[in-house]
Amino acid sequence: MSERLIVIGGGGAGTATATIAKRLNPKLKVTLFTEFPDIAYSPCGIPFVHGREIDKFESLFLSTVDRYVEDGLDMRMETAVTDIDLARGTITSRNTHEGFDKLAICTGWTWEKPKVPGANLEGLHYVKDIRAAMEFDKELDSMKRIVVYGGTPIGVEMAGNLAHRGLQVEFIDEGPWALSELLDPDVAEPVHESLTKRGVTLRFGTRVEEFIGDGNGRVRAVSTTDGQIECDAVIVCLHKIPSAQLAEAAGLKLGTTGAIMVDERMRASEPNVWAAGDVVEVPHGLSMIPIRGLTGSHAYAQGRTAAFDIAGQDLKYDPVWIPWGMVAGDYTIGGFSIGETLATAMGVPYVVAKGVGVSRARYFPGATRTNVKLLAEPDTLKIIGAQIHGGEGVKERADFLAFAAKRGATLHDLAWMENIYSPPIGALFEPVAIAAQNGLAALRDKAAA
Amino acid sequence: MSERLIVIGGGGAGTATATIAKRLNPKLKVTLFTEFPDIAYSPCGIPFVHGREIDKFESLFLSTVDRYVEDGLDMRMETAVTDIDLARGTITSRNTHEGFDKLAICTGWTWEKPKVPGANLEGLHYVKDIRAAMEFDKELDSMKRIVVYGGTPIGVEMAGNLAHRGLQVEFIDEGPWALSELLDPDVAEPVHESLTKRGVTLRFGTRVEEFIGDGNGRVRAVSTTDGQIECDAVIVCLHKIPSAQLAEAAGLKLGTTGAIMVDERMRASEPNVWAAGDVVEVPHGLSMIPIRGLTGSHAYAQGRTAAFDIAGQDLKYDPVWIPWGMVAGDYTIGGFSIGETLATAMGVPYVVAKGVGVSRARYFPGATRTNVKLLAEPDTLKIIGAQIHGGEGVKERADFLAFAAKRGATLHDLAWMENIYSPPIGALFEPVAIAAQNGLAALRDKAAA
Incomplete structure (x- = not known):
């Protein structure tokens, strides 16, 4: 009989685990349970439909339940899992037991409720x-x-x-x-x-x-x-709380953040159980302290890691450096890892390198100011965090800096990086390099003083 | 008496050398010779003024001669240097000799003339x-x-x-x-x-x-x-030819490309002589073969390197990985190092990783397709080149990839990179990661076949 994988949860982590495990091992019998009637839509787009920047909610659907069924997945929509029995290898749903050989828990998160009177009112x-x-x-x-x-x-x-x-x-x-x-x-x-x-x-x-x-x-x-x-x-819109009750009741270890502990292959504390997405915690690349509540792209990547291991393929999930970015009002902000406030709160020593550049030649229509602040270790000058704000290219620069930090890049490396100068798309001086150069100059001045 | 630096050339390399050397060592007496009446404008913007995308040529001027004079530079406008005598430490201009302790040659390039009848016609x-x-x-x-x-x-x-x-x-x-x-x-x-x-x-x-x-x-x-x-x-618009005649006549060594040979501090083959910009050749990071005819940002960075050394500060110019990008018609293209055509011509073995992503969530207004092609070494899977085309973020990705390649990043590193997912600025899947993942999957399939 073919091996059976049950995935609980239909968000980014759950769908990634289910679809990638099936693709890597077509013989695997994959069942996905979700309490919701929909699958594979982009919740991150919701605010922008409310704001009428996106025309309709239907645009947020990326796929259909039928497509998953066509791909060979057993889809249990609107079907909550109410219990996990690891000893027997079963889950309970609608008062029925179903057996699994492997289990992936991708139950996500819920919003923190305000702890004040009236929190249960409609509206x-x-x-x-x-x-x-x-x-x-x-x-x-x-x-x-x-x-x-x-x-x-x-x-x-x-x-x-x-x-x-x-x-x-x-x-x-x-x-x-x-x-x-x-x-x-x-x-x-x-x-x-x-x-x-x-x-x-x-x-x-x-x-x-x-x-x-x-x-x-x-x-x-x-x-x-x-x-x-x-x-x-x-x-x-208070904090995100991991939906770890099922996992905890099943005897899986939770970490310091209240989320499920997993190893670098997204294995939970019991054999044949994986977990991924907002319900798990993973180490931060800088501090190695477990963190949770990351992004949809992290959830998807964690699901993929679980799927690779479930299918017997080698893929490890690295500690995260968390590039992030968003549009706030009409203004784009982003960064990676920590800023000054968090570094100070955590007691992480740092030096700052700040600069302002432009996204295109300054005379070119559409050019916007790009502000870059880099945090670096005082001794090695390795970058440990950044905050970027301005118009264009915030996301790409934050992704880049997270990648560079993970590989130990220093202010020196960034100060003298090569960059494209072409008036419609890039200025003579790259804003990241400007920040790093300013930081190095400030350190030189400080050393000379 | 204070030390005297003569800089020949008023382009990106010349102005960078002169201004940065003066800033780092205010006692230095810096004289800049240029045969042109203008300084510090952006020649790269010229096509876009002709095309009326930029309103007027005046917008391309970034500074004025007066500003340089205020900064303490001796500016010799419309003054061609006709001879360099390294033994005496003098240059000749307007039939007058001027002495220097240090010399920076930043004479740039000229266009190749067509070798056919009528090439001297007006028009x-x-x-x-x-x-x-x-x-x-x-x-x-x-x-x-x-x-x-x-x-x-x-x-x-x-x-x-x-x-x-x-x-x-x-x-x-x-x-x-x-x-x-x-x-x-x-x-x-x-x-x-x-x-x-x-x-x-x-x-x-x-x-x-x-x-x-x-x-x-x-x-x-x-x-x-x-x-x-x-x-x-x-x-x-044929090829760019280095304007190395003065340097060659002065006895400086030219390299295989016809440009001035320099070391990693932009020192030419004789003591107290530096050269920078389009008149020099520098090693390519991948092949270590000397190349020339790079961009304005390279010229500036080389000038800065020369200036640091002239001022007694430590800065080395690394072999180049040449991120490049431009808008062709209404279409943005870019990349770094080599593509398949050049790799094949050079006999460089490679594997290809190709993918197509989007610059924002695909349902978000303004999202454009971003095509990424990566070239990697067949054995190590280290990336050695890329070509990118599409709408947004080409420049930032090309800069990033050149930086990553310089530091030995592999397809594995890029395939599992973290990326920002936020509908208005980034899609769930980063195009660079998609390309790397596709490439790895193709290699797995090939190995399995």
């Missing part, structure tokens, strides 16, 4: 499921004032997009500036400007104390440390 | 000097039909831009496809399409046999192996 919306987003989008048509609560990337995207749609947006964040767990204040500044320009009211250092109902079980206002704010709905 | 235009370009631009207003001769990058830029301006453009190239000394035919194909769409008539494999005059010393037609073509002017 508190969480951005995740596309069907819920479609319903909410219709409701938005008759709404005027929205509170976005939580300075996380999705919170910032939702605030910018809802303002773009013409709604009055109140952005409430306990942090001192936008994305304060990720971003340095100098990079947050243009983000604030851009959100404000879109009409978003920013309230930092503000805590929600209560969600106030209208008497019919629906939110009508938010009571905050900065006063009461009337609203038609609240978008809650 | 043959060479794209280089901005004043000549300004004059020519006025003439263009009353012209209708232009021949561009030579499938070099500037030739392609001129053809695309003059067509954009509404002129009838005949593009004549001896090569079998556009940029055939640089580009592979699969990448040339979309370039041809884009140029054709702009209205350029392409004539490849075509040689000019004679420039035909109008009886008044001005070109009126071009006789080619593909027939006679009437025209109002001819833009000649």
Whole structure:
């Protein structure tokens, strides 16, 4: 009889594990369980449909259930798994047991719920499921004032997009500036400007104390440390929590972050069990401290790693350097690893190299300023983090720097890197090199002083 | 008495050498000679002003002579140097000798002249000097039909831009496809399409046999192996020739390419003489074969290297991996090091990894296809070259890949690189990683067959 793989979860990690394992080993019998009716859509696109930058939710679907079935997968849609029995090698779903030889747990994450009165009122919306987003989008048509609560990337995207749609947006964040767990204040500044320009009211250092109902079980206002704010709905964008309950109940080890511990092949603590995506933790390349809550591309890559191992092929998942990037308002920001704020909080010593360049020859139409800040180890000058903001090329530079850091590149390497100079696409001086050169010059001056 | 540096040449290499040497050693007396009346403009922008993508030639000036004088440089404008006497430590200019302690030769390049009858007729235009370009631009207003001769990058830029301006453009190239000394035919194909769409008539494999005059010393037609073509002017864009005559006459060693030989500090073959820019040759990172005729950013970086050494500071110029990129018609192309055509011509063994991705989530407005072709060493799978074409991010990816290749990155490293997924700026799969993964899969299939 052919070997049987059960995958729990239909997000990036789950679909990658299932489809790649099947492709690498066509004899494998692969069953994928998901509690949702849809598969293979891009949740990351949801804010932009709300903001009408993308025309319709249907555009976010990348594939169909039928396509997966055609590829030979047994797809169990709208089917929650309620128990895992590792000793017997079974899962329970709809009160039925199903056996597996290999199991991949890709149960993802859920939003942290606010721990204040009124958190169960209707009108508190969480951005995740596309069907819920479609319903909410219709409701938005008759709404005027929205509170976005939580300075996380999705919170910032939702605030910018809802303002773009013409709604009055109140952005409430306990942090001192936008994305304060990720971003340095100098990079947050243009983000604030851009959100404000879109009409978003920013309230930092503000805590929600209560969600106030209208008497019919629906939110009508938010009571905050900065006063009461009337609203038609609240978008809650606090932290992501790993959905590790099933795995924990099955006896799998969780790590310090509350996510499933896995090795470099995405194997969990028991034999024949893999886990991938937002439900696992992986080591950070710089600190080797376990972290979680990464991106869709990380989830997919982890699923692929699990699939390779499941199919008996050799692929290891390296510690992550986490290039990241997003559009906040109309402003693009990004980076990799840590910024100054996080380095300071973690007690990581660093030197800074900062520079500003342009994305094209400065006289060429469309040229934008590109700001680069590099963090480097004081002794070796190896780069350990970066924050980039500006118009074009933020994503490509962040990817590049994460790759370079992983391979031990120093400020010297970056300062004298070769770069393309061609007026419509690149300036004489590459912004990354400018930053590194400035940093080296500052160190020379400091040494000379 | 303070030390005296003479710099010959006011292009990227010359200005970098002069200004950086002065900045690093303010006591240095720096004199810069240039035969032209202008300094510090961007010749690379000229085709785009002709094409009216940039509004005016004045935009191309990045600085003024006065600024250099304020910075303490002795600027000798419109002053050709006619002789160098290394034994005496003097140069001759306007029949006067001037002494130097250190000399930097940054005399650049000139265009190859066609070796056929009529090559001295008026109306043959060479794209280089901005004043000549300004004059020519006025003439263009009353012209209708232009021949561009030579499938070099500037030739392609001129053809695309003059067509954009509404002129009838005949593009004549001896090569079998556009940029055939640089580009592979699969990448040339979309370039041809884009140029054709702009209205350029392409004539490849075509040689000019004679420039035909109008009886008044001005070109009126071009006789080619593909027939006679009437025209109002001819833009000649053949090869770049290093302007090494002065250096050679002074007894400096030239290399196999006809350019000045320099070491990694840009020192020429005699003491106290440096050279930088298009007049020197430097080793290619892959083959270590000397090459020349690189870009403005290379010229600047070489000038900086010379300046560091002149000022007694430690900086070495590494062998080059030559990231390059340009807009051809409306299409962006780029790469680094070599493509398949050049690898084959050089007898360099390689495997190919090809892939197509998108620059943003595929459903996001503005997403463009990004095609990546990587060349790798068959045994180590270290990358040795790339060609990239598509819309956004070509320059950044080419810079990245040149950097990665220099540090020995392999297809494995690129296949599993981390990448940013954020709908407005990056897709789930990075095009470079897709190419590397495809290449590895093809190698696995081949090994299994």
